[in-house]
Amino acid sequence: MSRPADWALITGAGSGIGAALAQALSARGVGVVLVGRRADRLRAVQERLAADALVVPADIASAQDRALLLTAVEARLTTGGGKLRHLVHNAGIGPPSPDFAGTDPAELERAFALNVTAPLALTQAFLPALRRAAPARILMVGAGIADRAQPGTGIYGITKKALARLFEQMVTDFAHEAHTDLPAVALFQPGLVETEGLRDHVAAAQACDLPHAAWLDAALRDGQARNAAEVADAMTAILLELPSDDFNGQVLRPGR
Numbered sequence: 001m002s003r004p005a006d007w008a009l010i011t012g013a014g015s016g017i018g019a020a021l022a023q024a025l026s027a028r029g030v031g032v033v034l035v036g037r038r039a040d041r042l043r044a045v046q047e048r049l050a051a052d053a054l055v056v057p058a059d060i061a062s063a064q065d066r067a068l069l070l071t072a073v074e075a076r077l078t079t080g081g082g083k084l085r086h087l088v089h090n091a092g093i094g095p096p097s098p099d100f101a102g103t104d105p106a107e108l109e110r111a112f113a114l115n116v117t118a119p120l121a122l123t124q125a126f127l128p129a130l131r132r133a134a135p136a137r138i139l140m141v142g143a144g145i146a147d148r149a150q151p152g153t154g155i156y157g158i159t160k161k162a163l164a165r166l167f168e169q170m171v172t173d174f175a176h177e178a179h180t181d182l183p184a185v186a187l188f189q190p191g192l193v194e195t196e197g198l199r200d201h202v203a204a205a206q207a208c209d210l211p212h213a214a215w216l217d218a219a220l221r222d223g224q225a226r227n228a229a230e231v232a233d234a235m236t237a238i239l240l241e242l243p244s245d246d247f248n249g250q251v252l253r254p255g256r
């Protein structure tokens with residue numbers, strides 16, 4: 001395989017949207033760093049890729065694993081060449097709760113660590129590499145639930161709302177710092193996408209007897225959800241083709 005000039009780091013690349021994005025970017029010749037906890041799932045994705053890839057099993061909610069991830073990526077870029085041009089904060093969780101009293105604060109902390117703290121800390125860690133690759137792009141995967149409170153969705157909604165605020169903060173801070181080599185940042189709202197993450201969420205919401213479970217289940221049955229490959233193609237076009245002014249600071253969706 002040829003050595004890619006550009007690399008993308010994708011968190012949550014072992015399944016769903018992240019795995020489809022890895023495939024779509026790889027088909028365009030981008031080297032992909034595949035990150036997630038399940039090594040077997042990452043390797044299965046790697047086997048399907050057209051371009052060079054680096055598998056790094058890591059729990060990105062752990063500061064120790066994030067440090068190991070940084071070391072692995074820096075080592076690969078140093079020995080193999082190429083630049084880290086894209087950072088995609090895709091990994092996310094949002095377990096439903098049966099009711100307010102049953103909303104577990106420990107679960108909220110776990111979701112916050114993955115959905116909010118990890119994108120902040122990974123952006124900080126990879127900022128020098130992204131600046132060396134200027135112009136570089138960061139894409140953060142949000143969720144519509146951030147702005148639509150529904151019963152039992154506090155953990156998912158609160159943390160995705162915080163992620164959206166982190167996106168705004170990064171755009172604001174980078175504009176204030178005014179260094180021309182800082183990355184552009186966008187928030188991507190995928191809408192409903194048929195993935196194992198969504199199916200797991202529906203099953204958990206059904207077990208909690210939550211009203212949105214029936215709606216999601218019906219939407220999946222009626223084919224209203226997009227498939228992950230279609231969403232990944234939209235993300236790839238956003239990362240590789242969208243003019244900078246249409247990317248930086250924008251909330252983007254498939255089909256736009």
Ligand SMILES: NC(=O)c1ccc[n+]([C@@H]2O[C@H](COP(=O)([O-])OP(=O)(O)OC[C@H]3O[C@@H](n4cnc5c(N)ncnc54)[C@H](OP(=O)(O)O)[C@@H]3O)[C@@H](O)[C@H]2O)c1
Pocket residue numbers: 011012013014015016017018035036037038039041058059060061090091092093094114141142143144189190191192193194195196197198
């Ligand atoms: N599907 C939808 O309809 C939809 C709608 C709106 C937003 N989203 C967002 O889209 C993103 C991708 O979701 P998806 O639907 O593709 O679900 P998914 O298939 O469950 O993907 C999530 C990925 O995150 C990884 N992950 C979870 N915890 C991790 C951790 N601590 N460290 C590293 N990786 C971790 C998982 O792999 P491991 O378990 O192996 O770590 C998994 O591959 C999420 O941010 C989700 O909130 C999805």
